Every structure is written in C-alpha cells, then in structure tokens.
Amino acid sequence: MATATTIAKLPKHVGQTVTLSGWLYNSRSSGKLAFLILRDGTGLCQCVLEKTDANAELFQTAKRLGQESSLVVDGQVRADERAVGGYELIVGDLRVVQNVEGYPISPKAHGTEFLMNHRHLWFRSKRQWAILRVRSTLVDAIRRFYNDRDFVLIDTPIFAPSAGEGAQTLFEADYFGDTVYLAQTGQLYVEAAMMAHRKVYCFGPTFRAEKSKTRRHLTEFWMVEPEIAYADLDDVIELAEDFVCEIVQRVLRDHRAELELLGRDLNKLENITKPFYRMTYSDAVDLLHGDRAREKFESDLAAAKSRVEQLSKEINEKEAERTAQGTKKWKVEKLAQEIADAREELTDAEELVRNIPHHMELAANFEWGSDLGGSDETVIARLHDRPVFVTHYPAACKAFYMKRNLNDPRVLDCFDLLAPEGYGEIIGGSQREDDLDILLERMKEENLDTAPYEWYLDLRRYGTVPHGGYGLGVERTLAWICGLKHIRETIPFARMMGRIYP
C-alpha cells in the first residue's frame, strides 16, 4: 500500500512505494522512456516511466500530458544523481486529475509584461516560488523578533481620517459621504498604544499614491512599525540593528537552497552583523562632497563603460556565430538567449553611463538642508559593506512628529537605515517629539490643521515620555535579501502605478 507524501519528504522514503500529488512542471520523452517533472508545492521530482507491454496505454497517456496537468502518481522512490533534487520516482501508476492544454507560460523566456499579466500562474515557476517562501519566513522572523521581546501587536486602522505624513501621496476613499484616506503609516496610532503597553508594533499593508514608476516602488506595501516608551534615539537604533541582523540570519539559516536558486551571493548576507555603520546627515553631506564619493562614481563609471564595450563586443561575436552558416539549431537558440540577456545588461550599463555624471553633479552640488536623493543613498551605501544608519536630518525633510535635537535645533533625532548594494532606504525612524509646545510649533511650520490631530496631541498632554520607533518596508528588505532587481517579485500580487491586474 502506497503512503501519501510530499516531494520534500522523499529522502525518508527511499526504496518505499509512495503516492505524490501535484502538477506537471515539464516533461521529456523518448520511444520507451518518459520523464515527468512533478511539482507539488514542496519541490520538484522527476518521475520516470518505462514503457512495457503491460502499461502501453498509460505510457501513451503520460507522453501526451500538457504542462501543469494535475496528477497523482504512485511509484518507488530511488536516489539518483541525475534527477532534480537527487531523488526520483519510478512510476507504477498514474491518475490524471486534469489534462491541461495550452498553459501559457512555457519553460522558455518571457517578457515582464506578459509575466505580470499572468502573475496568478507565474508564481508556480521556480524563482517566484522561492521568493514567496522566503517572504513567508521573513514575515515570521519579523513577528518572532517582537513577540520574543514582549512587544504587543496592535493592529492599526487602514481607513484614516487624516494624513500620517505627506498629504500629497494619499489614496482617497468615500466613507458614507466623507473623504477618508488609506493609511500610509500606522505610526500615530501605535504611539497611542505604546502609552498603554510600553512596547508595541503594528504590521500591515500601507498605501502611497506616489506617481513613481521605478523598480523600488509599490502603491501597496507591507510595513512593520515598532514603538517603545522611555526610549531615546540610541535605543531605537540599537533595536533596529538587532532586528535587521536577526531577520537576515533567520532567512539565511532556513533558506540557503532558495537563495542559491535565486543566485544570491550568500557571503554578502553572512556579513550582516553588528555593528552597522553610523554617520550623521552632516557627515553624509561631507562624504558626498569628498574625494571618496567622487572616486567611487568615477570607478563605477569606468566599470560601466568597459562593461558596455565588453558586452557590445560579446553581442557582435555571438550574433556573427548565430547567423553563420552551419551553426546547429540548438546552438542558435542558446546564442539567441545569451544575446538577449547581454542586451538587457547592456541597456542597464548604458543607463549607468548616462546617469552617473548627473549623479556626480548632484552629489558634488548637494546642499545641506535638502533630503538625500536615491543616487546619494546609493553611493553612501556602496561605500560600505554593511548597512549604514544616517542620523540627524534637517527638520525640513522629515515628518512633524520627529524630535528636535536639543543641542542643534536645525536637526532631528531621527535616522534612516540604508541597505547595502544600492538597495536604498529600508528603515526610517526617530525619537518622537514629546514636548507639546514644540510639537505644536512644528505643526504650524508645516501648515497642519491641529483639529484632526487632537487625539494625538492628547498623548503629549497626559503622561508624555521620551519614546521612539521606526518603520521597515518588507518588500524592499526582501528584494535586498533575495538580491532581486525589481520589487514587483517580492509580493504575491504587486500593486503599482499602472498595474492593478490580476
């Protein structure tokens, strides 16, 4: 009697007869042998069917199964180096739940528009499967970090009567005739809860109507926001440092296989340990004006230029070989794919060559007082091999609730955490302004009507204490951990400017 099991558990069943249920990922066959690659959600397994007099009909059925046909397979488990994952199933019997015709996503290359339009099917593919498994663990690691430290989970509302931060980027909704907004942060609410529970966090989706079409932006993304009472800026930064180390190490521990499948350089993640680098905003400005930044830009530019040259040469050579007389068909196809990959890389390199001089100019002419741009963050992060905390930004570039520094009133007790390798800002946080009068002054400067914030001001009236917290964007963090080029692959169904289907 065959035992039902899953592909992940096959090593425990070598020599036994088991039943697997799943979907046909790919298949190959010859006159007497068929290889069915079965996908069951836990992994891939090669199922081998040999044609005999007794199973001629079954063999014929198996050969004609379309990609993603749903199947239940009985067979004997055998270790074999030639098979994906090292184990295979010698098929005894096979039941077809549905024979599929015309599955749109073939094992060959597709463009992003096509794949995003078929996102509901795309995430059956290996890479997407790996990413979403890592996401699941990342979310678990986040929850565990706070739960293990006695933080209380507070779910904050998604319908908000007023802006949490910048008012220009709110999605509006009709609420029985009133205009309300989709939350862009849970932070103000979490501050109220912090006064009741001391250490709290919220974790949920947030919405930003930013008209940004870039590889770093979603209109709906997940954010975790801890908030702690009786804490100053250093306490908050230390918490953030421990937090990032722990979630990265947890993913590294549980998902080496997935990260390797994604082509991630694991050394870079193993290097994510305490202490991270810290610099003030003013230090960052000096860095941008200095030789190190300029040299980094120059070496990046030189590298991009030589890459462009090298790729162009490579493409020409491969193109010549591809179109030459007598090149084998499979070789032609392989070359075509390599050429396509090289062209994509070439486009990126050419873009760098165009942009770097502009970025150099931005950095060299950067004026104290404005917020760091994407290219500024990139060069700062790329000059360091671990994440960098940039602290004490000028008041004008940050939110009204951040605490004014007592020694230098021009700046705030706040920080951003920049991820390495150019992944940009993954955390923004601060000590909060606990003085009612200064807070009111800040709101006046920002032209904020106090009426919708009366409840928030009450927190300063009744038992105010030094406190602080931060917000971490899950998708940007995941993109960094997985080494992904684009944030759209980090969330099951990406919501971005110009994309709402499926």
Place this chain on the structure above:
RNA sequence: UCCCCGAUAGCUCAAUUGGUAGAGCGAGCGGCUGUUAACCGCUAGGUUGUAGGUUCGAGUCCUACUCGGGGAGCCA
C-alpha cells in the same frame, strides 16, 4: 509632472540604404531507452499597437494617441 526606450505569430525575437514578413519555443503529428529549458523531422499559425501622413512602394521615415518598460522628483 518631466526625460529616455519599446510595441512584428500564443511566447521570445529577427527582417541590410524604404523593396516578396522569418526563426526558435509553444501547439498538433511522427521518430528516438537516462533526459536535464532534451533532441531530430513534418504541419498549422500574421490586418507588424491605433489613427493619419510622406512615397511608385512603409514593419522600417514623420505626426498624434494608447499601452508597457526604465529613470528623475517623492518615498519604505
């Protein structure tokens, strides 16, 4: 809001200075006893994003629009 790039078969792409729209994959059929995005042969598959314009002739040049990709600003 602004700048750059793109749209050709179901998919990924070719098509020389403007001159008969092709290939691979996928699909269908046949072959092959260990394949690894298998391979080999045959078949079907097209109003070149939309609307105008230039021209003897437009996939190719021009204009507008639509959709998509990347970036700036803004941000996690």
